[in-house]
Amino acid sequence: MASLADAIERHIKELFEQTGSPCVEIRRVELAGRFSCVPSQINYVLETRFTPRHGYLVESRRGGGGFIRIMRLTTPASDRADLLRAVIERLGESVSAREADAVVERLQQARLLGAGEAAVWRAAVRSQTEWVPIPSLRDRVRAALLRSMLMVRFMEASTSEPF
Amino acid sequence: MASLADAIERHIKELFEQTGSPCVEIRRVELAGRFSCVPSQINYVLETRFTPRHGYLVESRRGGGGFIRIMRLTTPASDRADLLRAVIERLGESVSAREADAVVERLQQARLLGAGEAAVWRAAVRSQTEWVPIPSLRDRVRAALLRSMLMVRFMEASTSEPF
DNA sequence: GGCGAAAGGTCAAGGAAGGTCAAACCACAG
DNA sequence: CTGTGGTTTGACCTTCCTTGACCTTTCGCC
Numbered sequence: 252m253a254s255l256a257d258a259i260e261r262h263i264k265e266l267f268e269q270t271g272s273p274c275v276e277i278r279r280v281e282l283a284g285r286f287s288c289v290p291s292q293i294n295y296v297l298e299t300r301f302t303p304r305h306g307y308l309v310e311s312r313r314g315g316g317g318f319i320r321i322m323r324l325t326t327p328a329s330d331r332a333d334l335l336r337a338v339i340e341r342l343g344e345s346v347s348a349r350e351a352d353a354v355v356e357r358l359q360q361a362r363l364l365g366a367g368e369a370a371v372w373r374a375a376v377r378s379q380t381e382w383v384p385i386p387s388l389r390d391r392v393r394a395a396l397l398r399s400m401l402m403v404r405f406m407e408a409s410t411s412e413p414f
Numbered sequence: 415m416a417s418l419a420d421a422i423e424r425h426i427k428e429l430f431e432q433t434g435s436p437c438v439e440i441r442r443v444e445l446a447g448r449f450s451c452v453p454s455q456i457n458y459v460l461e462t463r464f465t466p467r468h469g470y471l472v473e474s475r476r477g478g479g480g481f482i483r484i485m486r487l488t489t490p491a492s493d494r495a496d497l498l499r500a501v502i503e504r505l506g507e508s509v510s511a512r513e514a515d516a517v518v519e520r521l522q523q524a525r526l527l528g529a530g531e532a533a534v535w536r537a538a539v540r541s542q543t544e545w546v547p548i549p550s551l552r553d554r555v556r557a558a559l560l561r562s563m564l565m566v567r568f569m570e571a572s573t574s575e576p577f
Numbered sequence: 578g579g580c581g582a583a584a585g586g587t588c589a590a591g592g593a594a595g596g597t598c599a600a601a602c603c604a605c606a607g
Numbered sequence: 608c609t610g611t612g613g614t615t616t617g618a619c620c621t622t623c624c625t626t627g628a629c630c631t632t633t634c635g636c637c
Binding site: 578579580581582583584585586587588589590591592593594595596597598599600601602603604605606607 | 608609610611612613614615616617618619620621622623624625626627628629630631632633634635636637
């Protein structure tokens with residue numbers, strides 16, 4: 252809790268909230284200075300918490316006047332069906348624990364899941380795959396679990412309710 | 415009685431009462447230190463007393479700034495909670511296709527699932543177990559699927575974060 | 578064009594948590 | 608006395624974070 256990386260992550264996310272902009276620019280050295288850490292720490296945070304999987308894109312330029320630009324991918328309500336389809340498509344036969352977490356986080360970021368729901372999803376995926384002895388098999392079970400969870404949470408049956 | 419595990423359990427539950435929060439964070443080493451025991455004892459307590467079945471979710475992170483977060487599940491409406499508990503109890507390690515249908519049927523009759531939902535549940539269970547080659551294994555995957563579906567459909571984790 | 582300063586990028590080592598698993602332990606019913 | 612189920616321990620593993628040495632790109636100036 253409250254690791255340096257967490258603090259930097261929080262700070263960047265606050266920048267997004269404060270400016271309300273989908274796009275934030277930082278200078279690596281300056282940010283490192285503010286947190287009294289080594290500059291490459293910033294890269295670590297970006298690589299582990301602001302990847303496309305997490306719903307962000309990062310651009311940068313070196314040299315004089317260099318910068319790092321972080322863009323938040325937004326998912327308008329009208330696109331949620333597409334995102335959902337894309338997520339289901341991209342779920343292969345096999346899903347690692349890390350990928351599963353990324354999927355849940357992406358859904359949360361797109362406001363398809365709330366924070367509490369996301370926690371339940373993570374716990375469900377974790378607890379219901381533990382019994383599988385072989386890692387490769389476990390990854391396949393994880394994929395099946397996620398798909399079934401997506402189905403029951405987001406799919407409507409065309410069956411009409413009786414009465 | 416009054417085993418070490420019991421004492422640790424009590425202590426964690428007191429943390430919930432004291433803070434009134436649905437979400438408590440501990441550091442494994444620190445807690446182990448307080449009870450003068452080995453750190454893995456904490457895991458034992460969590461595994462035996464703070465599972466989803468007991469109404470809790472546990473998430474954790476390793477490494478520097480690691481933590482263990484224990485979340486309390488909000489209890490669903492009491493009349494249905496009993497049936498749900500019963501259903502979850504009865505779900506063994508292994509569930510045949512027939513048993514799975516019976517479970518869904520039962521949930522539907524208890525008005526916990528609508529007709530459309532029930533159809534989706536049956537379809538999800540069927541389609542997501544087809545890939546499993548070995549029948550005995552398939553039954554275990556079916557059980558895992560059903561449990562995860564029950565979790566995401568009926569468990570509500572109230573996290574205190576606004577987000 | 579060439580040079581040097583000013584960014585940012587990479588990578589690997591070391592440290593700081595928590596996780597796993599199996600053996601030992603203990604209480605108690607049969 | 609013995610088997611059984613819950614508890615306790617400890618050796619060893621995996622994941623995540625932090626740091627620092629060294630590399631690459633870009634810009635301004637001569």
